[in-house]
Amino acid sequence: MRIALDAMGGDHAPAETVAGAIEAIRDDQALSVVLVGNEAALREELKERNCADMGISIQHASQTVEMDESPLSALRRKKDSSIRVAVDLVKSKGADAMVSAGNSGVVMATALYVLGKLPGVERPAIATIMPSLKDHFILLDAGANVDCKPLHLYQFAIMGEAYSRFILDIETPRVGLLGIGEEDAKGNELTKEAFKLIKNSHVQFIGNIEGQHIFSGEADVVVCDGFVGNIVLKVSEGLAETMAKMMKREIVEKSSASGKVGSLFFKEAFKGFKKKMDYSEYGGAPLLGISKPCIISHGRSSSKAIKNAIRVAGAFHSKGILDIISKELKEGLSGRKSVVVEK
Amino acid sequence: MRIALDAMGGDHAPAETVAGAIEAIRDDQALSVVLVGNEAALREELKERNCADMGISIQHASQTVEMDESPLSALRRKKDSSIRVAVDLVKSKGADAMVSAGNSGVVMATALYVLGKLPGVERPAIATIMPSLKDHFILLDAGANVDCKPLHLYQFAIMGEAYSRFILDIETPRVGLLGIGEEDAKGNELTKEAFKLIKNSHVQFIGNIEGQHIFSGEADVVVCDGFVGNIVLKVSEGLAETMAKMMKREIVEKSSASGKVGSLFFKEAFKGFKKKMDYSEYGGAPLLGISKPCIISHGRSSSKAIKNAIRVAGAFHSKGILDIISKELKEGLSGRKSVVVEK
Incomplete structure (x- = not known):
């Protein structure tokens, strides 16, 4: 499984995001992470940690979204932000899920705009x-x-x-x-x-x-x-x-x-x-109801928080929860009552 | 100033309500309190505390409202409850303000029904x-x-x-x-x-x-x-x-x-x-916006809470806050901007 991580998002990025990615992969060899953000900065972080060949790759993004930026402004003006590029990666199947500790309103808006809603939601x-x-x-x-x-x-x-x-x-x-x-x-x-x-x-x-x-x-x-x-x-x-x-x-x-x-x-x-x-x-x-697994982390996220978010993003994908939700919204849970909701 | 106290309201009534009334009057000689509730029980409480001649009177009410009773049911079926009689006392000018630690929904509904809203609210x-x-x-x-x-x-x-x-x-x-x-x-x-x-x-x-x-x-x-x-x-x-x-x-x-x-x-x-x-x-x-001062106290009120509620009810009345609110809703505060609100 491949997780796109907004490596520039959060108060302690990129140090804690990169450290979190490394910890996640050490814990679970089945995971790989794409760090999204300023390539030079991320390469430097990886080098400092001697982690060049660990199943971590880098996807450059030239912009970052500020914590107080409005979703509308970010969607319009930051088309190469680390949030946007991470979401785009999931859209293009370059990743199975994404994680960001950045501006949560912007993550939600971008995910909704790029990935759309799960059918029925x-x-x-x-x-x-x-x-x-x-x-x-x-x-x-x-x-x-x-x-x-x-x-x-x-x-x-x-x-x-x-x-x-x-x-x-x-x-x-x-x-x-x-x-x-x-x-x-x-x-x-x-x-x-x-x-x-x-x-x-x-x-x-x-x-x-x-x-x-x-x-x-x-x-x-x-x-x-x-x-x-x-x-x-x-x-x-x-x-x-x-x-x-x-x-x-x-x-x-x-x-x-x-x-x-x-x-x-x-x-x-x-x-x-x-x-x-x-x-x-x-x-x-x-973010429940987006067509692909997206996880937002607290702005104050430590490497441990990022590691756990990556782990959860992986499980979110591998357990196929979105298909289950889609089915249950349509049919209810087999063996239990289903509900038809009129709009 | 005369405060009508729902002496049967609250988890520790009537012991704490009666004790609270006594404490309030000891603190402030300008106050008098009408204890509303079961006359025999209240007389007993006063006797135990040797407070027969302290500016405390009793108004009998044959019913009490339960904490989980609905406002509608109380308004219909408990026309002689301690809450209702206390509110009625304010209405008939037998008291200047009322205090209850009983069912707050019922107090609000009764106050609204009996006393009505302050003009403009x-x-x-x-x-x-x-x-x-x-x-x-x-x-x-x-x-x-x-x-x-x-x-x-x-x-x-x-x-x-x-x-x-x-x-x-x-x-x-x-x-x-x-x-x-x-x-x-x-x-x-x-x-x-x-x-x-x-x-x-x-x-x-x-x-x-x-x-x-x-x-x-x-x-x-x-x-x-x-x-x-x-x-x-x-x-x-x-x-x-x-x-x-x-x-x-x-x-x-x-x-x-x-x-x-x-x-x-x-x-x-x-x-x-x-x-x-x-x-x-x-x-x-x-209860801000009722035409007369009504104070609700927490169901767990101690005598101290009741004493303070009585004190506040007295200040609420003596400072004429309701007239001030009525005026400010209409005209704004003199020297500052007023606002005209269209419905």
């Missing part, structure tokens, strides 16, 4: 992985679609469930609809309609799930529109950081001697906690 | 107070309106700003619109339109604010629709609890001796943190 979604007390869960859409219709949420449920089943190896993922009350009839206009559609689908639907229960691990797949999903993601990041700062302040404010001892304990505990919260463990967020 | 909102690294901020709507129009969000901004100015004593509150990007043009259909309205109003508008920045204290007032607001509130509660559990587990998993010491430090730090997160410090959430 109305709107592709970003599925992000979040930690729970039990393990972790996926949340989708995490920001691709700010205004959704009930059918979109229904399709997010089908796609997220399949991804959870095949990539996260959960036998029968429990799907919840993010809402503001547990009762079936609670929610806004969008979720009340989506509820009915998901209820009639083949997925194991646990109904509405309230915000306070997502982190206790009651659902494996949490469905919401991209506006809500993105806010949940960002609020969680912000609160986790704020809590850590507040607690640290509490400890430091204690009398100096015991404060120092406490601070040490806190540091240790927080390290373990951070590991659990760490997106880099889970290997990035798939 | 399209939709009343629940304004909840949340902690930030700097201090705290108010978030509205926290759940009253699941489907909003731009005009509603605009009015939430005006109402929240006035409340923040007069009750939280912030001279020029910074108002932010909760969204998924900092750029003016980012957001969903609802927030993009609301952005323009708020921008043209008299409030100090800092534009879109992303979820990760609300807890760092960049805004004093955060505006969103009730669906998003309720999810933010619940996700925050859930994550804070989960983080605490995860970190505790980390500490306990360390070797037993140091684990115990660490656990002690953690407990201390967490206590301080919890105090900061504690809604009971801030005195409940006002």
Whole structure:
């Protein structure tokens, strides 16, 4: 399998992207990686690491996309960006899947424009992985679609469930609809309609799930529109950081001697906690509903995050999840109910 | 000032509600409280506390509303509930304001039905107070309106700003619109339109604010629709609890001796943190846009939370905030721009 990696994407590119590619190939000999980006810079990175003949090739791209660039501007003016060239490689079958830690809006727009949607999918979604007390869960859409219709949420449920089943190896993922009350009839206009559609689908639907229960691990797949999903993601990041700062302040404010001892304990505990919260463990967020496997990684991705994203991109391709999703959207899951959705 | 207190509302009623009323009056002799609920039970509570002649009276109500009861059912079948009688007291001018830690949906529906909206207000909102690294901020709507129009969000901004100015004593509150990007043009259909309205109003508008920045204290007032607001509130509660559990587990998993010491430090730090997160410090959430001052308190309210809610209800009335809001919705703030909103 050949993965196209946007080697210029992310805050720590190209050092961490190249290192991640090398780690991925060391872990799995069946993988090969095409580093996409400034050839001279990438060659230099590889040389420093003595990895000239490892199943890593380079595809030059003369441009890079900034993190704050708009999708429209990037699509128009950066036709030779590392994102665009990586996506083009997948289109031309020069690669089976792509990974980028760059501007996620631009990756989504470029993938949609160049590769198109999977047949039957109305709107592709970003599925992000979040930690729970039990393990972790996926949340989708995490920001691709700010205004959704009930059918979109229904399709997010089908796609997220399949991804959870095949990539996260959960036998029968429990799907919840993010809402503001547990009762079936609670929610806004969008979720009340989506509820009915998901209820009639083949997925194991646990109904509405309230915000306070997502982190206790009651659902494996949490469905919401991209506006809500993105806010949940960002609020969680912000609160986790704020809590850590507040607690640290509490400890430091204690009398100096015991404060120092406490601070040490806190540091240790927080390290373990951070590991659990760490997106880099889970290997990035798939763009579900694009016709080919595309994975976006956090802008702060370390080599480990990139390595895991490459691994997931490989599995995404090799397990044929897109065919499965396409089939399940059309027919439901064999042996379970299928649903016909009218638009 | 006379505050009607739903003495049967909340998980710890009537013990904590009665205790809260007593504490409020001890703190502020200008207050008097009408305890609304089962007369015999309340008389017993007062007797136990030797508070027969303290400016506390009792108004009997034969019914109580359950926490999971629907607003419609409560309005129809519980016409003598402690919530309903407390609201009726405000309507008949037997009280200036009301406080309840009971079923918040029922309180909102009853207040809306009995007291009606403040002139000029399209939709009343629940304004909840949340902690930030700097201090705290108010978030509205926290759940009253699941489907909003731009005009509603605009009015939430005006109402929240006035409340923040007069009750939280912030001279020029910074108002932010909760969204998924900092750029003016980012957001969903609802927030993009609301952005323009708020921008043209008299409030100090800092534009879109992303979820990760609300807890760092960049805004004093955060505006969103009730669906998003309720999810933010619940996700925050859930994550804070989960983080605490995860970190505790980390500490306990360390070797037993140091684990115990660490656990002690953690407990201390967490206590301080919890105090900061504690809604009971801030005195409940006002229903902004109802024609009279109504405050809802958390279902888990302690006597301290009730005391603070009573204090805030008194200030809400005595500062004449509702008249101010009504005027500012109509004319803007004198000396600053006003806005004419077409429906």
